[in-house]
Amino acid sequence: MTSFRLEKGGLIDRAASLSFSFDGKGFTGHPGDTLASALIANGVHLMGRSFKYHRPRGVISAGSSEPNALVELREGARQEANTRATMIELYEGLVAKSQNRWPSLAFDVGAINSLAASMFVAGFYYKTFMWPKSFWEKIYEPLIRRAAGLGSAAKEADPDKYEKAYAHGDLLVIGSGPAGLMAALTAARLGARVILADEGTRLGGSLLFENEEIDGKSGLDWANSAIAELASMPNVTLMPRTTVFGWYDGNIFGAVERVNDHVLAPSPYEPRQRYWRVIAKRAVLAVGAEERPIVFGGNDVPGVMLASAMRAYANRYAAAAGKAAVVFTNNDSGYRTARDMRTHGVRVEVIVDSRADSRVEAGGVPVIRGRKIVDVKGGKGVAGIELDDHMHIGCDTVAMSGGWSPIVNLACHRGARPKWDATIAGFVPPDTGESFVAAGSAAGRMLLSECLADGAAKGGGKPSDAPKCRDETYAIKALWWVKESKTKAFVDYQNDVSVKDLPLAAREGYSDIELVKRYTTTGMATDQGKLGNVNAIAILAEATGKTIEQVGTTTFRPYYTPVAFGAFAGPFVGRHFQPTRKTPLSDWAEEQGAVFVETGLWMRSSWFPRADEDWLASATREVLATRSGVGICDVSTLGKIDVQGKDAGAFLDKLYCNTFSTLPVGKARYGLMLREDGIVFDDGTTSRLADDHFLMTTTTANAARVMSHMEFCHQALWPDLDVQYVSVTEQWGQMAVAGPRSRATLQKIVDGVTLNDETVPYMAAKELTILGGIPARLFRISFSGEHAYELAVPADYANMAARALMQAGEEFGIVPYGVEALSIMRIEKGHVAGGELNGTTTAADLGLGKMMSTKKDYIGRMMAMREGLTDANRQCVVGIRPFHRSDRLRSGSHFLKRGDAPSIANDQGYITSVAFSPMLGQWVGLALLANGRARIGEMVKIFDGLRGIHQYGVICEPMHFDRENARLHA
Amino acid sequence: MLIKCPHCGARPVEEYTFLGDARPQRPTSNDPSTMEQWFDYVYLRDNPKGRFDEYVQHSGGCRAWLVVSRNTATHEIHGTVTARDWTKSRQGAKA
Numbered sequence A: 001m002t003s004f005r006l007e008k009g010g011l012i013d014r015a016a017s018l019s020f021s022f023d024g025k026g027f028t029g030h031p032g033d034t035l036a037s038a039l040i041a042n043g044v045h046l047m048g049r050s051f052k053y054h055r056p057r058g059v060i061s062a063g064s065s066e067p068n069a070l071v072e073l074r075e076g077a078r079q080e081a082n083t084r085a086t087m088i089e090l091y092e093g094l095v096a097k098s099q100n101r102w103p104s105l106a107f108d109v110g111a112i113n114s115l116a117a118s119m120f121v122a123g124f125y126y127k128t129f130m131w132p133k134s135f136w137e138k139i140y141e142p143l144i145r146r147a148a149g150l151g152s153a154a155k156e157a158d159p160d161k162y163e164k165a166y167a168h169g170d171l172l173v174i175g176s177g178p179a180g181l182m183a184a185l186t187a188a189r190l191g192a193r194v195i196l197a198d199e200g201t202r203l204g205g206s207l208l209f210e211n212e213e214i215d216g217k218s219g220l221d222w223a224n225s226a227i228a229e230l231a232s233m234p235n236v237t238l239m240p241r242t243t244v245f246g247w248y249d250g251n252i253f254g255a256v257e258r259v260n261d262h263v264l265a266p267s268p269y270e271p272r273q274r275y276w277r278v279i280a281k282r283a284v285l286a287v288g289a290e291e292r293p294i295v296f297g298g299n300d301v302p303g304v305m306l307a308s309a310m311r312a313y314a315n316r317y318a319a320a321a322g323k324a325a326v327v328f329t330n331n332d333s334g335y336r337t338a339r340d341m342r343t344h345g346v347r348v349e350v351i352v353d354s355r356a357d358s359r360v361e362a363g364g365v366p367v368i369r370g371r372k373i374v375d376v377k378g379g380k381g382v383a384g385i386e387l388d389d390h391m392h393i394g395c396d397t398v399a400m401s402g403g404w405s406p407i408v409n410l411a412c413h414r415g416a417r418p419k420w421d422a423t424i425a426g427f428v429p430p431d432t433g434e435s436f437v438a439a440g441s442a443a444g445r446m447l448l449s450e451c452l453a454d455g456a457a458k459g460g461g462k463p464s465d466a467p468k469c470r471d472e473t474y475a476i477k478a479l480w481w482v483k484e485s486k487t488k489a490f491v492d493y494q495n496d497v498s499v500k501d502l503p504l505a506a507r508e509g510y511s512d513i514e515l516v517k518r519y520t521t522t523g524m525a526t527d528q529g530k531l532g533n534v535n536a537i538a539i540l541a542e543a544t545g546k547t548i549e550q551v552g553t554t555t556f557r558p559y560y561t562p563v564a565f566g567a568f569a570g571p572f573v574g575r576h577f578q579p580t581r582k583t584p585l586s587d588w589a590e591e592q593g594a595v596f597v598e599t600g601l602w603m604r605s606s607w608f609p610r611a612d613e614d615w616l617a618s619a620t621r622e623v624l625a626t627r628s629g630v631g632i633c634d635v636s637t638l639g640k641i642d643v644q645g646k647d648a649g650a651f652l653d654k655l656y657c658n659t660f661s662t663l664p665v666g667k668a669r670y671g672l673m674l675r676e677d678g679i680v681f682d683d684g685t686t687s688r689l690a691d692d693h694f695l696m697t698t699t700t701a702n703a704a705r706v707m708s709h710m711e712f713c714h715q716a717l718w719p720d721l722d723v724q725y726v727s728v729t730e731q732w733g734q735m736a737v738a739g740p741r742s743r744a745t746l747q748k749i750v751d752g753v754t755l756n757d758e759t760v761p762y763m764a765a766k767e768l769t770i771l772g773g774i775p776a777r778l779f780r781i782s783f784s785g786e787h788a789y790e791l792a793v794p795a796d797y798a799n800m801a802a803r804a805l806m807q808a809g810e811e812f813g814i815v816p817y818g819v820e821a822l823s824i825m826r827i828e829k830g831h832v833a834g835g836e837l838n839g840t841t842t843a844a845d846l847g848l849g850k851m852m853s854t855k856k857d858y859i860g861r862m863m864a865m866r867e868g869l870t871d872a873n874r875q876c877v878v879g880i881r882p883f884h885r886s887d888r889l890r891s892g893s894h895f896l897k898r899g900d901a902p903s904i905a906n907d908q909g910y911i912t913s914v915a916f917s918p919m920l921g922q923w924v925g926l927a928l929l930a931n932g933r934a935r936i937g938e939m940v941k942i943f944d945g946l947r948g949i950h951q952y953g954v955i956c957e958p959m960h961f962d963r964e965n966a967r968l969h970a
Numbered sequence B: 001m002l003i004k005c006p007h008c009g010a011r012p013v014e015e016y017t018f019l020g021d022a023r024p025q026r027p028t029s030n031d032p033s034t035m036e037q038w039f040d041y042v043y044l045r046d047n048p049k050g051r052f053d054e055y056v057q058h059s060g061g062c063r064a065w066l067v068v069s070r071n072t073a074t075h076e077i078h079g080t081v082t083a084r085d086w087t088k089s090r091q092g093a094k095a
Ligand SMILES: [Zn+2]
Pocket: B005, B006, B007, B008, B009, B058, B061, B062, B063, B064
C-alpha cells in the first residue's frame, strides 16, 4: 500500500502510532488524526456508498458537514451508526465499518440502482406512495429497506453514562477561529465571564490548517498563545469537543460535549457525553463559513473533495489526498489549496478557474481561466477530468471550491431568515439583536483582518484592538452548476439528489423551496444539506425564473448536528427515570410478603400471597379474613393536607361542593370537590381537629393536583382568606384497620381510652397516643363497609405500629390486605373511585347530587347547573351483575339494549369497575348507564369487541353487599 | 428560558407550571342570570399575538402562583407579579 502521509508537518504525533480497523482491515495512524485523515494517509478514499444509488463515495469535507464518509463506529453495545469519519478522533483499537453496502464496499449489489436511476428520480417516494397500497407493503418497502437505509444501531442497551449540566456566563463565544478567539480574548481581558465552545477536538478553528500570519507569527502560533492566555484566566471556560446545537428563548443555548467519544470506552467515573444548557447574557456566533461544492459531472467520485478539506488534510493532518491534483474554483480561495499542496510536494496539474478575468497569485501552478470541469473520470477513484472544451487532464484527486456559505444556522433557530449577500454570493445571518451577534466569516467577512477586527468589536472592544495580519485576496463569481455536464452531477450527496431532480420538481409543480426539499429530499439527510443547500436554491431559482433571494432558504431548526438520545436522557434512565415513592409502611409490607404495584410514583402493596396463591386467590382470602375478623391495609398514599387558620372552614366550603364549616371538632366528613366546569374532581374525608384546624385527605392520584388547585384558589381567587395549608402526606403513615374485630384489636395498642361508640363514634376523628406515648390520630371511617378505623402515626412509627397491630390481632386471625382486596370491598359496597371519578361524571352521575350545597358559592357550582350536566339521560352509576352467575365481567365492556347491534349510536354505557365478590361468590361491577337509576332490574347486552365478549347482564343498585350498612355500625 | 420569580429570582422554565390566561375574573354572583358571565369565565379565551398575562405556578420552587407577562410571538418576558398581588390590585381597582 502506498503511503499518502506527508514527510513533514501536521498536528499529529508521529512518535506514537495507533492501530485501527476499517471494514475488518488493519491500518495505523497517529494521535491527532481523525478516522478520515488516517484513511486518506493510507490511500483509502472509498469510505461508503450513497443512500439511493449506492454509488461509491469518498470523504468530501474535513468537518461536521460531511455527507459521505458515514460509518458504523465501535462494536457491540457501543456501536453507533452514521458517525462522520471526519469528526472521529483516532484512538488505539478503533473499529469502524462502512455503510450502505452489500455484500462489500468494493462490490455492491445495490449499485444496480444506478442502472435503474430513472426509477429513483425526484419524488420517487411520493410517487411510490401513490401506487396501490398492497404493492407498497409487499414489494417496495421490504426492497427499499434491504437495499437502502443507513447504518444499523446497537441492539443492546447503551452501557455508558451521560450527564446534564448548566453553564452561565456574560459571553458565550461559539467557534474558536480568528474571530472567536479575538472576541473571547477581548471580552475576557475586560473582565467578562467568557465561555468559548468549539465542536473541534482542538481550539483554533481554521488557524489549525490555514497558512496565516498574525501579529508577526504564524496563525497557529498566534492561536496557541491566545488559547494559553484564555486558559490562564479564571473568568474563562474553554470547551473544546462541544457542539452548540441550538439557540432557544432567553438566549439559552443547547450544547453537547463529547467527553469520551475519543477513547475505546469511557472510564467508569466519567460520562460519554455531557448535555449542556448554556445561559449567556450575550453570545457571539463565530462558527465560520462552509465551503460549497460545485455541481458538475462526477463530483461525487471518491477523491473529489472540497478545496479547503484537501488543504486541511495536508496542512493539519499531513495526509495527501493524492499524488496529482486538479483545483476547480470560482473564487480566490481555491488557489490556496494549489499553493499549499505544491509546498507539500504534491503535483498540482492545473487550476481550472471558471472566471475568465481572475488575477490571483497561483504560486507557479498553471491556470486555465474561463473553463469548467464537465466530468470526472473514474469509478472508485479519480482517473482524470474532462473540461468543457473536451480537454482531458489526468489526475488522482480534485479540489473544488464553489465559494463560501456563512454558517447561519444558529442565528436562524428562532425563526428569523438569513439575508442574501450578492458580494460574497452567500446567505448571511439575520439581525437578531444585541444579545446574539455574528462575527467573522460567519457574518460574511472573508478577509482575515476583517475577522479579527470584527471579533474584537463583537467581544466588546474596538476593531483596532485586533493584531496586524496578512490578508489573502477574496473575490467570487458565482458558478452553481456546470450546465455542459452530461453525467450525473450531485447537489445533495447524502440523499443522492442530482441536478436534474430540481428543475423536474419545479416542472411537476413543487416550486416552493420547502416543497422541493420534501419532494426531492434535498437537504433532508443527517447532514441537513450543509454543503448543498445554497446550490440547490440557486438551481431552483433559475428553473423557476426567480432570484435566489426570492426562493429563500428552508427553515433552520435545531439540531445543528445529530445529538445522541443518550445525551438528552442524561442520567434519567432505568430506575432513575423517575423517583420511586415508598410508603412509611413498606418495610412492614415487605415482611408480610407483599407484592407491590406501581401507582404513579408510589409502590403500593397490592396483595399478600401465601404459598402459591395467585392474585385473585390471595385477594379473596384477604377479603374473607377481613370481613370475618380483622384486616390491616396501608392507605398512606392518600394525599393528606393540613389546613389551619381562622378561615380554614370557609376555605374548605369554597373548595368542596358540601359544607365543612359546620363540621364539629372531632368529626370527619366525606367531601366531594368539583372542577370549575362542574365535573367531579376529587373526593376524600376531611376531619376537624380544632376550630381552626382541619386535616384533608385526597385520592392517591390527585394529591399533587389538589394541592396546586388549593394554592391557586387561595392566592388567585380569595387572597384575603386567612388560611395556611401544607402537604403532610409523607409525614404520616396511615393504615385502615377493618372488620368486626378491628375495635378489639386497636384497643390493645391505644393508651388510656376505652374504644366504644361514645368515645369513638362513627365518623369520629380523635387525637390520642398508642403503645405508651406515640402520638396518633384515629378516624372511625370505612371504605370497606366494615366496622373500621384508620390509624395515622408519624411516619417513623408506622412500621412499629403495624407490627404491634399484627400482634394484637393475631388471636382474631388478622391479615394484611392490599389494594386488590381494598378494591374488591369497595366495589361490593358500591363506593365510587377512580373508574367512576373519571373526569366525565358529575356529582349527580355518581349518585351524590344531594351533597351539592345550595347555600354557598363553591368551585363548580354554577357550571354544574348547566342543561347538559343535569340531563336525565346522562350516564350514571349503577351496579351490574352477569345474567349467568358464572360469567366473568370485564371493565370497559359496553352496554346495549337487548335487541340492538353494537354501534356508537346504540351504546348505552360501559362497565367502570369489576371484582369477583368473595361474599356473593360471583363477579359484580359498577357501571355508567344512560338514565341508569330508572333501569334497575333491566337486562342488558354486554359487548366487548376487543375480547369478543357477548353476554347478558342485569342492572342493579351500586351497593352489592350489606345494603343496610349493618356491618358498618356493628 | 428563564422566568424571574418574585421570591426565588430567575429560574428555568421547567420549574414552572402554566395554567393559562389570567385576565378573566371569576364572577362573584351565583344568580342564574349571571350564567353568561360564568361561561365567559370558564370557557372564553383570547389568543393574542403579543403581550399576554398568564397564570403560572412556581411548582418546582416556592409554589407561589404568579402572573407572568409574556410576548407570545417572541417569548420575551415583560414582568412577573404574584397572583395574590395581581388579584388584590384588580379587586382594589374594582372597589
Ligand atoms: Zn418562586
